[in-house]
Amino acid sequence: MVKEHDILIIGAGLSGLRSAIELVDDYDVAVLSKVHPLRSHSVAAQGGINAAIREEDSWRDHAYDTIKGSDFLADHDTVELLTKEAPRAVIENEQWGTVFSRTEDGRLAQRPFGGQRYPRTCYAADRTGHNLLHTTFEQALRKGVKIYDEWFVTSIVTERDRAIGLTALQLASGKVEGFAARALVVATGGYGRVYKKSTNSIINTGDGIALALRAGASLKDMEFVQFHPTTLAGTSESRYSSNILITEGARGEGAYLINSKGKRFMHKYAPEQKELAERDVVSRGILTEIKEGRGLEGGFLHLDLTHLGAEKIKERLPGIREIAMTFAGIDPIEEPIPVEPAHHYSMGGIDCDRFGRSPLEGLYAVGECSCMSVHGANRLGGNSLLETLVFGRIVGETIAEDFDGLDDTKEDAVDDAAFEMRQKLQRLMLGERGEPPAEIRDELNETMDEKVGVFRNGDDLEKALSRIKELKSRFNEIALGDMDERFNYTLIRTLELENLIDVAEAITKGALMRKESRGAHYREDFPERDDEEYLQHSIILRTDEGLEVDYRDVTLGLFEVED
Amino acid sequence: MLFRIARSREGGEITHYDVYKVEVSEGMTVLDALFQIQDRMDPSLAFRYGCRGAVCGSCGMLVNKMPVLACGTQVKEIRDLSMNLHDFPPLTDIPAGWDPERSVLIEPLPNFPILKDLVVDLSKFYDALEELKLWAEPQPGNEARSQFPEDRKRIERYVHCIMCAICFGACPVNHEKEEYVGPAALAKAWRFYDDARLTQRRRYLEAAKQEHGAPLCELIMNCVRACPKGVAPGGAIRKIKSESIE
Numbered sequence: 067m068v069k070e071h072d073i074l075i076i077g078a079g080l081s082g083l084r085s086a087i088e089l090v091d092d093y094d095v096a097v098l099s100k101v102h103p104l105r106s107h108s109v110a111a112q113g114g115i116n117a118a119i120r121e122e123d124s125w126r127d128h129a130y131d132t133i134k135g136s137d138f139l140a141d142h143d144t145v146e147l148l149t150k151e152a153p154r155a156v157i158e159n160e161q162w163g164t165v166f167s168r169t170e171d172g173r174l175a176q177r178p179f180g181g182q183r184y185p186r187t188c189y190a191a192d193r194t195g196h197n198l199l200h201t202t203f204e205q206a207l208r209k210g211v212k213i214y215d216e217w218f219v220t221s222i223v224t225e226r227d228r229a230i231g232l233t234a235l236q237l238a239s240g241k242v243e244g245f246a247a248r249a250l251v252v253a254t255g256g257y258g259r260v261y262k263k264s265t266n267s268i269i270n271t272g273d274g275i276a277l278a279l280r281a282g283a284s285l286k287d288m289e290f291v292q293f294h295p296t297t298l299a300g301t302s303e304s305r306y307s308s309n310i311l312i313t314e315g316a317r318g319e320g321a322y323l324i325n326s327k328g329k330r331f332m333h334k335y336a337p338e339q340k341e342l343a344e345r346d347v348v349s350r351g352i353l354t355e356i357k358e359g360r361g362l363e364g365g366f367l368h369l370d371l372t373h374l375g376a377e378k379i380k381e382r383l384p385g386i387r388e389i390a391m392t393f394a395g396i397d398p399i400e401e402p403i404p405v406e407p408a409h410h411y412s413m414g415g416i417d418c419d420r421f422g423r424s425p426l427e428g429l430y431a432v433g434e435c436s437c438m439s440v441h442g443a444n445r446l447g448g449n450s451l452l453e454t455l456v457f458g459r460i461v462g463e464t465i466a467e468d469f470d471g472l473d474d475t476k477e478d479a480v481d482d483a484a485f486e487m488r489q490k491l492q493r494l495m496l497g498e499r500g501e502p503p504a505e506i507r508d509e510l511n512e513t514m515d516e517k518v519g520v521f522r523n524g525d526d527l528e529k530a531l532s533r534i535k536e537l538k539s540r541f542n543e544i545a546l547g548d549m550d551e552r553f554n555y556t557l558i559r560t561l562e563l564e565n566l567i568d569v570a571e572a573i574t575k576g577a578l579m580r581k582e583s584r585g586a587h588y589r590e591d592f593p594e595r596d597d598e599e600y601l602q603h604s605i606i607l608r609t610d611e612g613l614e615v616d617y618r619d620v621t622l623g624l625f626e627v628e629d
Numbered sequence: 630m631l632f633r634i635a636r637s638r639e640g641g642e643i644t645h646y647d648v649y650k651v652e653v654s655e656g657m658t659v660l661d662a663l664f665q666i667q668d669r670m671d672p673s674l675a676f677r678y679g680c681r682g683a684v685c686g687s688c689g690m691l692v693n694k695m696p697v698l699a700c701g702t703q704v705k706e707i708r709d710l711s712m713n714l715h716d717f718p719p720l721t722d723i724p725a726g727w728d729p730e731r732s733v734l735i736e737p738l739p740n741f742p743i744l745k746d747l748v749v750d751l752s753k754f755y756d757a758l759e760e761l762k763l764w765a766e767p768q769p770g771n772e773a774r775s776q777f778p779e780d781r782k783r784i785e786r787y788v789h790c791i792m793c794a795i796c797f798g799a800c801p802v803n804h805e806k807e808e809y810v811g812p813a814a815l816a817k818a819w820r821f822y823d824d825a826r827l828t829q830r831r832r833y834l835e836a837a838k839q840e841h842g843a844p845l846c847e848l849i850m851n852c853v854r855a856c857p858k859g860v861a862p863g864g865a866i867r868k869i870k871s872e873s874i875e
């Protein structure tokens with residue numbers, strides 16, 4: 067039995083929920099999520115959400131900072147939409163009940179963030195994502211949005227270059243069912259678990275990106291992977307570095323980076339902005355210090371908050387203090403926090419326009435899994451929460467506009483796809499001899515950390531690509547071991563691994579082909595930005611021969627491209 | 630180190646305990662240990678997880694009879710943990726053969742039906758949010774409202790709730806009275822009632838004071854002791870009890 071809805075949304079983080087809220091009054095909309103919505107990764111965002119809400123600031127300044135921060139790869143029309151709509155998104159969420167931090171006179175407080183000339187980041191202490199997600203979920207409940215929680219989407223079903231539904235595995239029962247709809251929204255977030263060192267939730271496995279690629283959609287700018295300069299490192303005696311995010315908000319409040327000599331060093335890499343330079347610049351600065359022997363034993367540096375004083379730390383950065391105490395046994399009021407760069411965000415994703423339309427009719431994407439190209443080669447802090455809320459609403463509006471022109475659902479094709487998926491999962495679960503999937507996941511993580519990280523070069527990327535291909539073929543010979551149908555998390559993690567491998571291949575292929583350095587993509591063998599050749603988006607498509615890379619012009623128009 | 634883990638492959642009752650030998654290293658959390666078991670020893674072991682950073686609230690469970698987030702609990706610190714909880718059967722029924730000196734005991738969060746192993750059915754916990762209508766009604770206008778820092782501060786700790794259900798699982802009343810909405814929902818009701826920006830705030834208080842709400846709470850305060858985020862629902866419930874609806 068195929069389940070039918072007008073619109074299906076995959077993912078119940080901020081993007082997915084905001085799209086659903088926009089559509090629920092007029093359409094039968096359902097959200098599928100592999101976790102309960104409140105467990106979505108949006109909850110972990112700390113620092114804040116950007117909006118030009120003061121007279122001294124303007125959407126144009128916000129747009130300029132975003133485009134400059136993107137190393138001129140962001141599409142200007144998309145950035146214009148984001149920055150013009152920003153105040154509305156923040157105010158709407160305030161109206162919904164979010165408890166933002168405030169100035170003494172009761173207005174929304176704003177803090178400085180990297181790469182921005184004005185303190186325009188609204189925040190809720192250092193738990194902004196938590197506050198926004200809980201509020202948005204409350205509104206989705208109020209509106210009666212239908213949610214299928216703990217359903218893992220296993221494929222997007224297409225017919226003649228058009229998305230018509232999906233198949234999904236219900237964790238509780240282990241059953242696969244087909245879902246038919248006129249429009250599908252992919253809102254599954256990022257893919258941090260391609261890397262071992264990542265700030266992301268364990269559930270961030272790029273599922274939607276891989277599903278869309280397999281369904282015939284193209285991906286865009288996948289080589290642009292943001293590494294966050296300050297994530298919680300393990301100490302020298304510890305094997306575990308959790309890489310939990312230590313928000314840029316900490317540096318915004320005045321925290322410094324210090325090397326093993328106890329000296330600040332960011333003035334060498336960014337004389338004016340220092341710790342508040344763009345994230346790629348700070349990440350390279352830290353790794354250069356470590357490379358040149360000024361790191362601490364175990365390969366990390368310190369982020370010092372002690373001079374901020376107990377009161378400010380408790381008021382503005384309480385979550386950071388809690389993280390440092392719980393996961394590193396360190397109270398940042400008294401001691402500096404061990405930090406290292408780690409994967410944080412994916413600028414690339416499903417190729418779509420600024421309204422969320424992918425090239426595959428009926429398929430839309432929004433949030434981190436999408437690439438409307440608002441972040442270009444490097445995202446500014448405070449723009450990702452903003453993207454989810456602004457474009458969540460816009461994608462909802464777009465679908466409402468398109469809806470009458472989309473064909474009615476095709477149940478038979480969806481039913482067939484569900485049947486095939488049941489067979490595939492049966493085969494996967496029955497394999498008796500082979501290596502455990504965890505081995506492949508570990509090797510994939512290691513390869514990506516070592517060869518497709520902050521510093522890249524052609525040699526390493528070639529090696530990584532052939533390694534990924536090898537892992538892909540080894541994936542066909544795995545054995546999952548003895549287990550049950552119900553709540554089969556080993557099966558879920560194996561399906562996630564299949565997605566991670568595809569995403570890793572796209573990232574690495576894109577990085578190998580882009581022979582320049584731009585934003586977060588730094589090639590040691592091509593250290594300069596090359597606008598002549600590469601002021602272009604990379605577009606990745608799956609063909610019978612493997613992944614194919616093509617290029618498309620960046621949409622300009624608002625500002626001149628600068629060096 | 631040995632981990633003794635409650636199993637229930639079909640759901641319902643805990644049927645038995647399996648013992649696993651985990652290689653412990655510095656900085657390892659209980660969640661890391663569970664993944665080591667699932668990845669290397671027993672792919673059938675089921676438990677929920679998410680952020681691994683103590684913010685998403687997925688991995689609440691009983692560790693040595695204490696309700697905690699598995700990801701926020703360091704293995705080497707388990708023995709020093711102490712919550713001074715008021716006892717009720719799931720915390721006092723010691724499984725045969727468990728010696729706290731020799732192994733770490735892992736069990737599902739109490740007061741919820743077991744679905745499989747450490748995975749419990751939280752639907753009654755989530756349903757309370759809808760029953761009590763725990764959301765703000767948006768007001769017309771396109772300006773952000775004022776909220777003074779002191780007004781914000783009053784409700785801030787309740788806003789920190791991550792809905793991990795540990796308070797519900799730690800509460801002796803929830804253990805006895807299935808109909809009790811539990812501490813998290815009441816703390817959230819207070820958060821809206823005390824939010825100076827909202828109008829029609831009385832409805833949250835009325836919802837909190839309904840018969841399956843605050844009146845059932847005996848102010849035992851296990852919720853306050855067990856909460857991993859310092860929300861302290863018991864304080865909110867005390868205030869709800871003393872507030873008159875008039």
